[in-house]
Amino acid sequence: MKLTKHDFERLxxxxxxxxxxxxxxxxxxxxxxxxNWSHKYIYWVENYASALLxxxxxxxxxxxxSLAFDEAMMQYVFTTDYAGSWVNA
Numbered sequence: 001m002k003l004t005k006h007d008f009e010r011l012x013x014x015x016x017x018x019x020x021x022x023x024x025x026x027x028x029x030x031x032x033x034x035x036n037w038s039h040k041y042i043y044w045v046e047n048y049a050s051a052l053l054x055x056x057x058x059x060x061x062x063x064x065x066s067l068a069f070d071e072a073m074m075q076y077v078f079t080t081d082y083a084g085s086w087v088n089a
Contacts, residue, residue, distance in 0.1 A: 003053065008084070024042075040081045051078060
C-alpha cells in the first residue's frame with residue numbers, strides 16, 4: 001500500500017515540536033519507555049491502526065520513528081524528524 005502525505009495528515013490528531021521542549025521531560029512518566037526524546041516532532045493518533053498506517057508512511061519516506069502510548073491522553077503517539085504540514089503553515 002502506498003500512502004500519501006495527505007493520508008498521513010488525515011491519520012494524525014495533533015502534531016507539535018518535541019525536541020527542545022523541556023516541559024515534556026517533566027511529564028516523562030505519561031509515556032511508555034519506547035519514546036524517543038531526540039526526535040524533532042511528536043504526533044498523536046486516535047488508535048493503533050492509525051499509528052501503524054502513519055508510521056508506514058514514515059517508513060516509505062525513510063524517516064525513523066518511535067511508537068509509544070501516552071497515558072495522559074489515552075492515545076498512541078510517535079516521534080520522528082518528519083515535519084508535517086503544520087510546520088510550513
